[in-house]
Amino acid sequence: MTAAWWGALLGLLAAAGLLLVVARVAAIRRPQLAIRVLPYLQDLPAFERPRTPTASAYSPLPAAVAVFGPLLRSLAGGVERVLGGAASVRRRLDRAGLALTVADFRVQQVVWGLTGFGLAAGWALVGTLTGDGGVVTRVLLCLVGFAVGVIWRDHHLTGQVRDRERQIVREFPTVAELLALAVAAGEGPVAALDRVVRRSGGELSRDLAVVLADVRTGQPVGDAFDRWAASTTQPIVARFAQGIAVAVERGTPLADVLHAQAADVREAGRRELIEVAARKEVLMLVPVVFLVLPVTVFFAFWPGVVGLSLTVP
Structure with missing residues (x-):
């Protein structure tokens, strides 16, 4: 097969994979029939509106644990021994309203870390094909990608807590x-x-x-x-x-x-809204001073500059 045929085959496989992902996401986000119908039946005492499932109900974690369970749990145990802070994680999980244990959260951290490791490995592979960098640099880049993924999941949990409290x-x-x-x-x-x-x-x-x-x-x-x-x-x-x-x-x-x-x-x-507006007042001047005002000055003086350049011999 020629390079064109290989490119067409790879493009077809990528399009099919993207189509499957989009179809699955659309199926997950589709609301249930009870959620769409029962709000109109609130006056009936026999019906109770079901709880809208949270985002964690559709997490890919159960499938990942089912396939790579022992490996993920061992890596999660290593992350727990290195990071610690199980009590703090437990409090934040409760404050975020997530039905997860500390072990499940550590497994999620490992999954996020492996995702960062995969992205860094892909970047290192591109560097290998172009001949840039050394082996040690690429290995360190992959380890940094894993660490960033693990830390980012912890930061995301803090953000979930903050959003829920707001x-x-x-x-x-x-x-x-x-x-x-x-x-x-x-x-x-x-x-x-x-x-x-x-x-x-x-x-x-x-x-x-x-x-x-x-x-x-x-x-x-x-x-x-x-x-x-x-x-x-x-x-x-x-x-x-x-x-x-x-x-x-x-x-x-x-x-x-x-x-x-x-x-x-x-x-x-109301007081918080007024305070936020007062703090943002200075930031609102940034586009006016650095974008709108220079453009206005340019349009005001440019015709005069052009006219002077045409009249000067």
């Missing part, structure tokens, strides 16, 4: 108002919590579902909310949980507490 803060006023309305309508704290959890979705609703599960297993309401306040790192959510616990224990009007906390969170959000 989403909880955004959802907090609405959920607090719903709880306040349910309590003001005459329902008890547990019944109001159950109604809000069933009728709402989001990260804060998931945390409240955990609190509701603790209450239903026999734990006192105040202790369940105190435990939630101790596990969260958001001061707003901690004050919210402690306020509910104190209100339930001392008989304080719960609706007024919830309304006040929701108003405080909204006011804090």
Whole structure:
């Protein structure tokens, strides 16, 4: 076969692989029938809206573990011995709302590291074909690619925690108002919590579902909310949980507490928005000063320069 035929065959194989990947991604992202239909049946008490699956439910980790399980687990054990910090990883996994163990997270780090190793190896292979660099440099590049992949997965977990906490803060006023309305309508704290959890979705609703599960297993309401306040790192959510616990224990009007906390969170959000806008004001001047203003000056003075060059003998 000629080089043209080999190129056509490789291009066909690459196109077929890309088509399979796109088809699989489209199938994964397709919403379920229940998720599309049941929001219109919310008034029926027999139906409960299913939880939208998280991104980790479609992770390629189970397939990778099934094929390369022993090797990945041994590498994950090595990463754990080198990095350590299992307690910190466990806390961040809980704060990120991921149903993963520390061992699963270490395996994910190994998979990300092998991905970086593969990219670095591909770059080293290109360098070998062009004759640039030495063997030691290429080996070090592959090791650096593995280390970058492992560290980047840890950094991504921190980003997941930060995004989830921001989403909880955004959802907090609405959920607090719903709880306040349910309590003001005459329902008890547990019944109001159950109604809000069933009728709402989001990260804060998931945390409240955990609190509701603790209450239903026999734990006192105040202790369940105190435990939630101790596990969260958001001061707003901690004050919210402690306020509910104190209100339930001392008989304080719960609706007024919830309304006040929701108003405080909204006011804090406005202040934060004003502060962010004040900090971004200087950055907004960068394109004006370095892009718009030079172009304006150029268009203003260029015709005069051209006219002077034409009139000067």
